[in-house]
Amino acid sequence: MSEEHLNTTLKSIKERFGLHDSDLMKYPPTLIVAPEKIIEVSQVLRDEFGFNFLCELTAVDYWPEEEPRFNVIYGFYSHANNVRMALRVPLNGDYPSLHTLEGVYRGANWHEREVWDMFGIKFEGHSDLRRILMSHDWEGHPLRKDYPLGYEEPQFTFNYDEIDKRKHHGRYEEA
């Protein structure tokens, strides 16, 4: 683990783009980036500092907090220097959008599709933004905090009929 490489990277990126450390992430060392600058920062990380591997692309929903509502997390690794770091991008609004990272790292393709599917964050410029884990006609974005878990309630004798009314009954019949 070359700590010096990591420290020089963090220092120069912070100075160049004016970013802060994130105090929420304990490991790996993280910087908070505004949504407009993310492509530039990751390009600089890949070309100049050797972070050629994208480990992770995911998002967190902080509903009912509105500012920020979402946080998109990018994790990077440098093969040559064996160091890890991460970036967090705060986003507001119900259907925010971000530019796609596919041009810089091809492996971001399916990760971004999953974030669209689960959170509703659109990625502009993505080659193929469709639902990946849910079926294509599913409504809603499941991993948002205002989406219900959708569990089946246990039906005892005293509340059997009341839950039966709410329950989804299949319409499949034998052929």
Place this chain on the structure above:
Amino acid sequence: MEEGSIGVGIEQKAGNMGVVTVGLEQAVNWARTNAMWPMLFGLACCAIEMMSAQAAHNDMSRFGMELMRASPRQSDLMIVAGRVSRKMVPVIRRLYDQLPDPKWVISMGDCASCSGVFNNYALLQGVDEVVPVDVYVAGCPPRPEALIHGILTLYDKVRHEKIGSWV
């Protein structure tokens, strides 16, 4: 010859010539159980235990399931091994419809019987919402011996079927 069948006098004579008499129900049910081929329908973790049950240590071929057919048109048992997600439901129903009669369904594992540990939006709460199930095998995942016990229970059920309920 099953116990409970009445010995008819002709049997002793015919037995020496190599002919046995047996009821139609018993004969057909025996034939159905002794060579019931399951369809390869392993979805998740229970599929690994199903493969273990087919492998050499616990051998399902002793019970007639010599091989698993990939095509539903050539099999008569569907062992739903694993959790069924909502995206998979039309696929399961279609495969069940493609099985030729007579067909049976074993719901293997907790997730197929009642969705097990996962009570949420993404899974079907029990595969009996879409296909009629004959035997439920509990466990997460059920041991291969438990699956074999489930299969023998199914054989028991098939052996007691009557002419009126055949399709």
Place this chain on the structure above:
Amino acid sequence: MTEPLEVNYQELKHLVSERALKGETVLLNMGPQHPSTHGVLRLLLELDGEVIVNCVPDIGFLHTGIEKNMEAKRWELAEVMTDRTDYLNTTGNNLAYCLAIERLADLDVPPRAQAVRVILVELERISNHLVWLGTHALDLAAMSMFLYCFRERESILDIKEICSGQRMMTTFFRPGGLWRDIPADFEIAIRRFLRMFPGRIKQYEALLTKNPLWMDRTRNIGKISADDAINMSLTGPVLRGSGVAYDVRKAQPYSGYEQYDFIIPTGTHGDVYDRYLVRMEEMRQSLRIIQQALDKLPYGPFRSNNRKYVPPPRAELGTSMEAVIHHFKLWTEGFKVPKGAVYVPVESPKGELGYYLESNGGNQPYRIHMRTPSFVHLQALPLMCKGHLVADLVGIIGSVDIVLGDCDR
């Protein structure tokens, strides 16, 4: 009959090439139920005769909503679900989850627990490679390998059953150490396994490695170069088969791996045959690690002493009031992990498995994301299979070693 899934033509036109729309190439659906796709994976193949022009994977048929479901359970109860994501690497998933909690909560893990964790994780690695080898060989029509591999696997499952009572989903690792101390016949069973297994690997290699049929079906198939692999975020044996020696156990060691001596096998061409050789050698290296860990197994406690996270032993409950209070809080409310977020990578047999865990100070996880290797590797499948025949595709899918529970969670 049920209606088929209605798919909008306009939505999917961009996936297929021009030739398909004119009718020159055939669109084939290798459906969710198929003997060779190792689970419920749907592939849309565009074929020119038998040659694959493009392949579009369609996943999500096993999506279980594990990440959302874990947010509704307490920290220790949610561990049960981690087993069921990658069901061939159950102890590895448990380890990643426990390491993430220990990182967030600054829990210490005693060295005995670390050593036992390493032993069980390496046994799981061997068990995963055995299932991989069995099913891969079965797809490429070497059926007896399937039976041999599952016979070996029964010994490993017996060892796991000795420790925890369950064959596959053990949940044996808990935050702070292990659930209970290993029993006396653990060491005996492992030594027996260590004596028996190297001979079996030799048997498998004798069957397959120099076999002309095997080499014909696996050489120069599914090649991917090192640069492409790194750009597509591939890890694990797929990346090592292309020549990059990256292994999280050596790069960022966890749970005491720095004490053990093992090499990282790499391939040169990046084809299916090299990945096969890499995995066979990994099985041998795992045996080395288990041998070293078992020889050095230290005495001591098996779980941390931090009573805020670990329940006190039952004998103490009769004498100490604090023990009763801790027990009560842990059983009714569960432990609370301090606020923070962490990403912990672990080397699973398939690649780099990472757990992103975020806590807001409560007794339930706020957000868990599993960065699973199978999800990332399936993206590279279209790249690897262009220009090959359909029969080769089966070998390529097998060599990438996907598990759909891992991919869809």
